[in-house]
Amino acid sequence: MDTSNGQTLFEREAGRRFVPASVTKVMTVYTAFKLIDEGALRTEMPFQYTQELEDAWYNEGSNMFLRAGEQPTIGQLLLGITTVSGNDASVALAVAATGSLENWLALMNANAAELGMNDTHFGSPNGYPDGGQTYTSARDLALLGEALTKNYPELYKRYFGHRGLRWGGIAQDNHDPVTGRVDGADGMKTGYTREAGFTFLGSAERDGRRLMMVLAGSPNGGLRDRTARELLEWGFDNFEQSMLVPSQAVVGHALVQDGESPRVALRTPVAVRTTIPRGTALGDVTMEIVYRGPIEAPITDGDRIAQLRVSIDGEPTLEFPLEAAATVERANAWQRIVNAWRRWTA
Missing domain, CATH: 3.40.710.10 (DD-peptidase/beta-lactamase superfamily)
Incomplete structure (x- = not known):
């Protein structure tokens, strides 16, 4: 296993129980x-x-x-x-x-x-x-x-x-x-x-x-x-290793519940890298933001609130943490009304 990104390079019966x-x-x-x-x-x-x-x-x-x-x-x-x-x-x-x-x-x-x-x-x-x-x-x-x-x-x-x-x-x-x-x-x-x-x-x-x-x-x-x-x-x-996304890059947004803003930007706290055989092409890479949401406010800048799931050639390979790129305070009464209206009309 490459511990720099948690990627398994080779395994055989990796989940089999044995006496250590x-x-x-x-x-x-x-x-x-x-x-x-x-x-x-x-x-x-x-x-x-x-x-x-x-x-x-x-x-x-x-x-x-x-x-x-x-x-x-x-x-x-x-x-x-x-x-x-x-x-x-x-x-x-x-x-x-x-x-x-x-x-x-x-x-x-x-x-x-x-x-x-x-x-x-x-x-x-x-x-x-x-x-x-x-x-x-x-x-x-x-x-x-x-x-x-x-x-x-x-x-x-x-x-x-x-x-x-x-x-x-x-x-x-x-x-x-x-x-x-x-x-x-x-x-x-x-x-x-x-x-x-x-x-x-x-x-x-x-x-x-x-x-x-x-x-x-x-x-x-x-x-x-x-x-x-x-x-x-x-x-x-x-x-x-091949870099997919640099450190501190904003890769998307998460929905926020009862916050002063309806969403918050998500960034990578560390560089997103994958490990590949030397001399080979990286292949077809897809990335998906995964979280349980909407995420309830308040949210503090730097809170780890989501995951970036990386798939290579259709196979889920790695997950990396994503953190909030801004602080989102809890909404006041008027902001909650506006947020409810936005959700209703979306």
Whole structure:
């Protein structure tokens, strides 16, 4: 998926549910980033790792190898998750941030719902086998990766893309197969269990254009890693963007109810671009303004009140937000009479 415009370049069974294994941890990181951004969690806050947690998670699958009595900070736990896929670090972060796994899972699932991840549910913070409670889809993971990189770009750069981590005298490498191997690649997360097979959510950015890719159910790690690299290179090498409408261009109007004006101009807050195979013609492009209307006043300049639906060769391809290009105050009594007369005579 090209996240600069949300366009899917290739998909196969993108809505099929599967077990994500450690790719689950991307939602744990997203949930932490959101709390940090809201001021509810601080990266420098220490957490007292308990004997109970050590007994449950030491050397259980991929590990940061935390020991009871240690006091990692939230930032160190995040690095333990993003760099060495620590199952122990994921649980520690959950407990440190909300006091219990139950509270943390509620946040993870609320965030999934907010992002429109309709084929996803989380039953653990780390993807450890849980009897099928945790599942997702390629489409949903692409949405999650897009939200992570767009909503929290500085935190993403700070915590993803590290090649290794040393904790407690143990040095480990990051198993990310694309960072350092594909130009512009910077993460995100591999996963493996017998139930899930080999999975990966990966991303790379070149010249302001970011691609997000998902692989699931690979029978071995080598195939997953090669395919991940080849998919990203294919996306950059074989596609280019074409501008349809520049940013801040007025493209039409929406009807207004009970406003001082009967309609309001609509403009593009960002450039409308489509991604096409290199060396090919754009094809027959049609654009349609879509909104639930008339839109009730008051409306403020900049309010996002409509969508621009783009179809190429008759196939709906993309939707872009449209915003009000002016402020429309609520009509006074006389203006409402005039508006009613206009509607009656139209």
